[in-house]
Amino acid sequence: MHLLSLLIVCGVAVSLQISSYQKNGVRRVGVSLRMNEKESGMKLEARPVQSKKQERRRIVGNKDFLRSESDFSAEEKARVEEKLLSHMKSSLLENMKANMYETTKGEGNAAVTFRLAKEWGLCWGAERSIELALAAVEKFPDRRKHITNELLHNPGVNQMLKDNDISFIEKTNDGGKKFETVQPGDVVILPAFGATLAEMQYFDELGVTTVDTTCPWVSKVWNVVDRQVSKDMTTIIHGKYSHEEAIATASFCKDYLIVKDIHEAEYVCNYILNPGSTEELSKDNFMKKFAQAMSPGFDPDIHLKKIGIANQTTMYKRETAAIGKLFEATMIKKYPEDASDRFAAFDTICDATQERQDAITDMVEDPDVSQLDFILVVGGFDSSNTAHLVEIPHNKGLTVYHINEADCISETNTLTHRLLDGSIVTTENWLPTDRPITIGVTSGASTPDAYVEEALERVVLLKAAISEDNKIAA
Ligand code: SF4
Known part of the structure; x- marks a missing residue:
């Protein structure tokens, strides 16, 4: 049972929420007050514990977990x-898989051939x-x-x-x-x-x-972090500091620094080797640069002497590997006597991410890639792994469109899609009307096949509606 009442306290509207529930045979009552006049939320801070690993284990061992x-x-x-x-x-995608990952829909100028990456979609x-x-x-x-x-x-x-x-x-x-x-x-x-x-x-x-x-792949990263904490290492996370997974992983670290790409990693390595040698490598500049991406109390002169690498599971694998190697080489150079005690890296990028990246790489490196008019990537606009699938053809100079659902495709032959810089744009006349087309297709690891099928069906319908031969026939 839930009761909601609206009170006015000191001129401020307040919601009083009362709920009753049964747990372990006992009826309990919960009460909450909510201020309505502005959007303020709770910011949780972890209660200090001796071992975050033990605390996590205690919580997950609870019978209600x-x-x-x-x-x-x-x-x-x-x-x-x-x-x-x-x-x-999706039966359409399953049939494509059974038919050499390809299918053609429609005829004449309205024909659309879809070529599916060999690994795609929901992991x-x-x-x-x-x-x-x-x-x-x-x-x-x-x-x-x-x-x-x-x-x-x-x-x-x-x-x-x-x-x-x-x-x-x-x-x-x-x-x-x-x-x-x-x-x-x-x-x-x-x-x-x-x-x-x-x-x-x-x-x-x-x-x-x-x-x-x-x-479980994310939990695996947390286990790696636990080992680094036990060795008193600072964790360097290859990830995006605002991404939920990186935030969760950081919460299990003792000291951490999040680097988003190889350029930031190069900067940190330069700092390790030549701290304070230039204005760019001054401590002030370092602190400004990573203000949002470091643990509270982080000091680059103290916390970069013993480091371990971890990653957000959906980052671009080759970049994660390059970052690991760069830090390893840097620690060997800085501490030739005992670098092996000061550096640890484990491969924690998940197979699903890697397989999808490899499959789109195979597609864009195939000699037949010139037959593709463009590549369509279906996946959430916030999805990190999908963004990496877009990067691969983009870096090859191919036309690639990233949509998050079938509704991005309008019947007026416009497409709403996300660019790599995060902006959402609309492209007009994105489907040609005067010839058949071939489209490369892949989808992010959080995208069910049914949503991809819906988007492809929308393309087929649109192509049939706008193609020149159909217009003449009409
Ligand atoms: S991409 Fe899938 S398998 Fe990989 S970490 Fe994320 S949820 Fe897990």
Whole structure:
């Protein structure tokens, strides 16, 4: 039962939310007050603990912390499978796979040939995450369910979760989140890219049931971080400091620095070798440059003497490898006597990311690439792994369009798509009307095939409608 009342306290509108729920046979009541006049959210800070690794293990060992398929019954899983079949799969893409990854639709000038990358689309980690979230819906039909963030970076998947009665904990414009909307006894789903230690502690203390869908590849990175912490190493994370996965990984580090690309890594390595030798390499400049990407109290003169590499799992693999090698060479140069004690790197980029990057690389390096009019990449605009799939053909000088859903394709022959700099633009007359075309296709690791099929069908319909021979016939 939930009651909502609106009060006026000192002239400020306040929502009073009262919820009652049953847990372990005991009825409890939760109360929350919410100020309505501005968007302020809670910013959680982790409670200090002796060992973050032990704290994480303690929380995940709780009986109300569910994190594997075995936590759900066969009936619950069967109902999830039914939903997945109707919302996620694509017979078109499966048929293409069975037919040398190619299919042609339409005739004459309206013909469209699609050539699919040999590895594409929803990875097992993302699929597992969706399955666990939907299993939570089946297991707890009468309890309020929240997710701490987008489950994956895909608008269709997130809408599907909303349609299944899962609410998203809102972000506020001051950088916080409305955690107060979660009440004891609710169900909280953690997304595929994980949650911070502070969030895990908060929900543990609040007394919710947690369904953790963190991808095991992400957990693997956290295990690597644990080892680096135990060796008193600073973790250099190859990632984007504002990305949820990098934020979660950083929360398990002791000291960390996040570098987004090889250029930032080169700067840090130059600093290690020649600190303060130029204005550019001054400590002040370093601190400004990485102000948002370092642990509290980070001092480059203290914390870059012993380092380990970790990465956001969806970064561009070759760049991660190059960054690791660069730091290794730098530490050998700086500390020739004992560099092996001062540097550690583990391969933590996930197979799914690598396989999709390799497949699009094969496509753009194939001698037949000149037959392609352009490459269409389908995936969330916030999706890091999708952006890397776009980079590969772009860097080869090919035309590539990144769309996040079929609705990007309009019947007036305009396309709304994302450029690599993050801007969303509209291109007019993107499909030629006077000849058949061939399109290379791939999709990000968080994009179900059904959404790709929807986009390809939209292309076929549009091409049929605008092609010259059809117009003449009409
Ligand atoms: S891309 Fe990799 S790390 Fe991310 S969910 Fe998929 S398998 Fe896991």
